[in-house]
Amino acid sequence: MANEKRDFDDFLEKLRRHRDLMVEELHKVIIGQDAVIEQILAAIFTRGHCLLVGVPGLAKTLIVSTIAEILDVKFKRIQFTPDLMPSDITGTNVLDETDTGRREFRFVQGPVFTNILLADEINRTPPKTQAALLQSMQEREVTVGQTTYPLPEPFFVIATQNPIEQEGTYPLPEAQLDRFMFNIKVDYPSLEEEERILAITSFSDRPPVRKVLTAKAIVYLQRQINQVEASPLVISYVARLVRATRPSDGSAPKFVKELVDWGAGPRAGQFLISGAKAVAALDGRPAVTLDDIRKVAIPVLRHRISTNFQAQAEGFSPEDIISRLLEEIPEPVIPKYE
Numbered sequence: 518m519a520n521e522k523r524d525f526d527d528f529l530e531k532l533r534r535h536r537d538l539m540v541e542e543l544h545k546v547i548i549g550q551d552a553v554i555e556q557i558l559a560a561i562f563t564r565g566h567c568l569l570v571g572v573p574g575l576a577k578t579l580i581v582s583t584i585a586e587i588l589d590v591k592f593k594r595i596q597f598t599p600d601l602m603p604s605d606i607t608g609t610n611v612l613d614e615t616d617t618g619r620r621e622f623r624f625v626q627g628p629v630f631t632n633i634l635l636a637d638e639i640n641r642t643p644p645k646t647q648a649a650l651l652q653s654m655q656e657r658e659v660t661v662g663q664t665t666y667p668l669p670e671p672f673f674v675i676a677t678q679n680p681i682e683q684e685g686t687y688p689l690p691e692a693q694l695d696r697f698m699f700n701i702k703v704d705y706p707s708l709e710e711e712e713r714i715l716a717i718t719s720f721s722d723r724p725p726v727r728k729v730l731t732a733k734a735i736v737y738l739q740r741q742i743n744q745v746e747a748s749p750l751v752i753s754y755v756a757r758l759v760r761a762t763r764p765s766d767g768s769a770p771k772f773v774k775e776l777v778d779w780g781a782g783p784r785a786g787q788f789l790i791s792g793a794k795a796v797a798a799l800d801g802r803p804a805v806t807l808d809d810i811r812k813v814a815i816p817v818l819r820h821r822i823s824t825n826f827q828a829q830a831e832g833f834s835p836e837d838i839i840s841r842l843l844e845e846i847p848e849p850v851i852p853k854y855e
Contacts, residue, residue, distance in 0.1 A: 565698025
């Protein structure tokens with residue numbers, strides 16, 4: 518038992534060093550955006566998908582492509598447009614004629630057969646095409662005709678969405694939004710960061726980055742991170758927090774009943790715990806703390822809470838609701854033994 522603990526502690530220390538190295542390589546290309554980078558890495562190491570929301574020009578695509586380069590995995594990008602068809606994502610059967618003159622169908626893989634798929638402006642394509650990603654995101658496989666094809670491991674979808682221009686867009690249905698582990702807000706850089714961005718991009722080419730991991734190593738790390746401990750007290754806190762977002766639940770605070778139409782489901786609790794495990798592991802710690810849960814609460818919950826008209830009229834966003842819940846939901850009391 519002691520040897521297993523020592524081995525796991527050694528693994529966590531190596532993972533922390535790898536995290537530091539990955540962040541160092543990323544910052545050769547990306548200025549700032551520390552929270553965005555941390556959340557994407559946490560999702561990757563827990564097999565989660567991310568939705569990046571930010572105005573154009575904030576290097577969302579560059580962040581994802583650079584992470585793929587550092588992790589040494591296959592990367593493909595799809596620009597979602599109104600005329601994109603499901604087969605343009607998943608692939609299609611084509612009729613081939615062999616040397617003997619016999620005709621047979623052959624499956625041509627779509628861009629979804631990769632390790633990291635960047636779905637750029639996912640809300641610009643109709644629901645039928647958006648839904649083509651649902652099976653890929655949940656079961657990590659694709660069914661075309663009568664045949665189901667497994668996707669390579671690891672597999673992640675990182676989608677982007679423009680929050681300001683909504684003309685000609687198709688909002689993601691709640692079922693698909695719920696498949697994303699994190700809804701990550703990509704914000705403007707600070708003045709100092711913007712000056713550094715302008716200085717670097719004006720006078721030099723993009724510097725090369727080193728490869729830190731491999732696809733096989735990522736799959737191994739995903740399995741190991743599951744061993745990070747989430748105590749019964751942490752689980753109790755997560756359950757209370759998630760249930761407090763539901764206006765129909767008896768434990769929900771009065772402001773939730775007044776301002777929220779519907780709250781988060783059980784999948785939110787699963788993602789809170791797995792996201793917090795990744796945060797703890799990447800920091801070299803063997804157990805989840807309540808601070809880890811609070812750290813991932815907003816990106817996990819913000820797309821799982823629907824505010825009503827009263828909230829919108831009073832200027833309350835889902836982030837405001839979550840922040841207030843984090844202040845009001847009491848920490849579990851550790852039982853005392855006499």
